[in-house]
Amino acid sequence: MFDHSVLVQALGADARYFDAELLPECASTNALLLARAEAGAPSGMVIVAERQTAGRGRRGRAWLSAPGDSLTFSLLWRFAPGTLPQGLSLAAGLAVTQALTKLGVGDTALKWPNDVMKGGRKLAGILVELVPGAPHAAVIGIGLNLKLPAAMPEELRAISAALDTDAEPNILLAAILSELKTTLEIFARHGFGALREAWRARHAFEDAPIRLLADFASPRAGICRGVDRDGALLFESDGRIERVLSGEVSLRPVS
Numbered sequence: 001m002f003d004h005s006v007l008v009q010a011l012g013a014d015a016r017y018f019d020a021e022l023l024p025e026c027a028s029t030n031a032l033l034l035a036r037a038e039a040g041a042p043s044g045m046v047i048v049a050e051r052q053t054a055g056r057g058r059r060g061r062a063w064l065s066a067p068g069d070s071l072t073f074s075l076l077w078r079f080a081p082g083t084l085p086q087g088l089s090l091a092a093g094l095a096v097t098q099a100l101t102k103l104g105v106g107d108t109a110l111k112w113p114n115d116v117m118k119g120g121r122k123l124a125g126i127l128v129e130l131v132p133g134a135p136h137a138a139v140i141g142i143g144l145n146l147k148l149p150a151a152m153p154e155e156l157r158a159i160s161a162a163l164d165t166d167a168e169p170n171i172l173l174a175a176i177l178s179e180l181k182t183t184l185e186i187f188a189r190h191g192f193g194a195l196r197e198a199w200r201a202r203h204a205f206e207d208a209p210i211r212l213l214a215d216f217a218s219p220r221a222g223i224c225r226g227v228d229r230d231g232a233l234l235f236e237s238d239g240r241i242e243r244v245l246s247g248e249v250s251l252r253p254v255s
Contacts, residue, residue, distance in 0.1 A: 001068055001169050002048055010174035017181055018075075020046040027054040029074035030129055030141040036076070037131040037139060043078035048173065069149045071169060074141040075180060076131075079188050083136045087192025087231025089114040089128040091183050092140050094199045096124055099179035105167045109204035112224075112233045112251055116144070117204050120253075121161035142176070193229035200226045209254035210235075212244065221254065 002022045008015045019042065026032055029047045031054070036045060049072055093110050100106045100116075109117045116124035124144035131137040145162040146169070152160065186194050200206055205224040212220045212235060222237035233244040233251070 001050055002173070003170055006168075006170040007174055010171045011178060014174075014178045014181055018044045018046050018177055020048060023047065023049045025049060025051045025053065028052055028141075029072060030127055030139050033074040033076050033139045033141075034129060034131060037137060038133070041076055043076060043137075045076045046073055046177065048073040069145070069147050071144045071146060071173060071176075072142070073173065074139050075177070076137065076139050077180075077184050078134075078137045079184075081136050083188060084191065085128070085130060085135065085138060087195070087227075087229075088138060088140070088187065089126050090199055090227065090231045091187045091192055091195050092126045092128065092142070092180065093124075094195055094202065095179040095183040096126070096142065096144070096176055097202050098183070098198075099172075099175040100163075102179070103167060103172065103175050105165045105172070106163055108202070110199060110202045111204050112227060113231070118161035118163075120204070121159055123161040123163070140180070144172075144176075191229070192231045196227060196229055196231075203227075205251065205253060211252045211254060213250040213252060224251070 004020065004022055007020055011018065026047070026049045029049050029052060033041070033045065033047045052072055090113060093114055093116055096116050097108045097110060100108050106118055106123065108123060111117050114126040115122050124142060127141040129139050131139065145160060147162045147164055148157055148160055183195065203226060206226050208224055210222065210224045212222070220237060222235050225234035225236050225241055227233055228243060235242050235244050
C-alpha cells in the first residue's frame with residue numbers, strides 16, 4: 001500500500017523535512033519511534049506501519065489497524081529547548097482536518113483533546129508522547145480509519161467513522177505530513193494560541209451542552225465554551241467557567 005518513492009514525490013519540496021520508514025508490521029509506531037528518539041533520531045523521522053499489533057490510543061486504549069484499513073504513523077518533532085507542549089495534540093488534530101479539507105476527502109470536525117470526527121463519529125485519534133529526558137521533543141502518533149476493520153467489535157463500529165474514499169494512501173500521508181510541518185512551525189514560534197481560533201472554527205462542540213466523564217468522579221453536565229490559549233477545555237457549569245486540563249477526562253454530547 002505504501003511506496004517510499006510515491007510518498008517522496010507527493011511531498012515535493014517538503015520531502016527534505018522528513019525521513020520516512022515504511023513497515024509492513026510493528027507493535028506500536030509510537031513506542032518504536034520513542035526508542036529511536038531516545039537514541040538521537042532527528043526531527044522529522046516518520047514510522048508508518050500497515051499493521052500494528054499493539055497500537056494504542058489515549059488512556060491506554062487499543063487502536064485497531066489492519067493492512068488497507070487504516071493510516072497509522074508516528075512523527076518525531078524536535079522543538080527549541082523551552083518550548084512548552086500545551087495544546088500540541090490539538091494542533092496536530094487541526095493539521096489533520098486541514099489536510100483532509102484540502103484533499104476534499106472528508107467534512108471533519110475536532111473533539112477535545114485529540115479526536116477527529118466525521119458525522120459525529122471518531123475518524124482519527126492522536127497520541128502525543130514527550131521524549132523522556134527531552135520535554136521539547138514529541139512523538140505524534142496518528143491513526144486514521146480508511147475503512148472500518150472487519151474485526152472491529154460492533155460497539156466500536158457504532159461510534160467510529162472511516163473516510164471510505166479512494167484516496168491514495170501515499171498522497172494522503174504526504175498531505176497530512178506537509179500540513180503538520182506548517183502547523184508545528186507556527187506552534188513552535190507562537191504556541192497553540194496562534195492556532196486557537198482555527199481550532200475553534202472546526203470544534204464539534206463549541207457552545208454546546210456536554211457531559212464530562214472521569215474514571216473516579218460522577219458525570220458533570222455543562223456547556224463547552226471552547227478552549228483557551230493553552231488548549232485547556234473551557235467548561236461552564238452553574239454560571240462559572242473552569243479550565244479542564246486532564247487528559248483523563250472524556251467529553252460527550254448531551255442528546
